[in-house]
Amino acid sequence: xxxxxxxxxxxxxxxxxxxxxxxxxxxxxxxxxxxxxxxxxxxxxxxxxxxxxxxxxxxxxxxxxxxxxxxxxxxxxxxxxxxxxxxxxxxxxxxxxxxxxxxxxxxxxxxxxxxxxxxxxxxxxxxxxxxxxxxxxxxxxxxxxxxxxxxxxxxxxxxxxxxxxxxxxxx
Numbered sequence: 001x002x003x004x005x006x007x008x009x010x011x012x013x014x015x016x017x018x019x020x021x022x023x024x025x026x027x028x029x030x031x032x033x034x035x036x037x038x039x040x041x042x043x044x045x046x047x048x049x050x051x052x053x054x055x056x057x058x059x060x061x062x063x064x065x066x067x068x069x070x071x072x073x074x075x076x077x078x079x080x081x082x083x084x085x086x087x088x089x090x091x092x093x094x095x096x097x098x099x100x101x102x103x104x105x106x107x108x109x110x111x112x113x114x115x116x117x118x119x120x121x122x123x124x125x126x127x128x129x130x131x132x133x134x135x136x137x138x139x140x141x142x143x144x145x146x147x148x149x150x151x152x153x154x155x156x157x158x159x160x161x162x163x164x165x166x167x168x169x170x171x
Contacts, residue, residue, distance in 0.1 A: 059158055059162040060116050062161075066150075066158075067106045069154060082139070085135060088131055119170075126165065137153075
């Protein structure tokens, strides 16, 4: 298994500490940092409630999108997240770092708090979707995605992420 240096995820906000990584990430246990507190000890940074389009409910997919794009837009966390997004296109280790980042800071806390049981493949598909959108928005600055208000982006991406989580598990 490819190890990721613990310091690779530091600098993304609140206290960090080394913890065993999830089986979902494929990264060796104890090689990633937890960011923004622990989902287990209740110190994870609160996720603001996304605003749903009129007539639509706020889903876990919306909450995931909101949390991720808030990390991307926040001046305190943006550069570290963008470095991870850029490195994901360069190497397998970079890809594992991105999945680890998304799993630790966005997916695991939200899925646990909402009692959503997602398979590893679903988590990786959600991470791939978010990573791809981040590349288009923040790295290549592809219009109209690059200048779209975050609320509009969350409203468009949230249902797609939710569909991925709701889909039947393969196999």
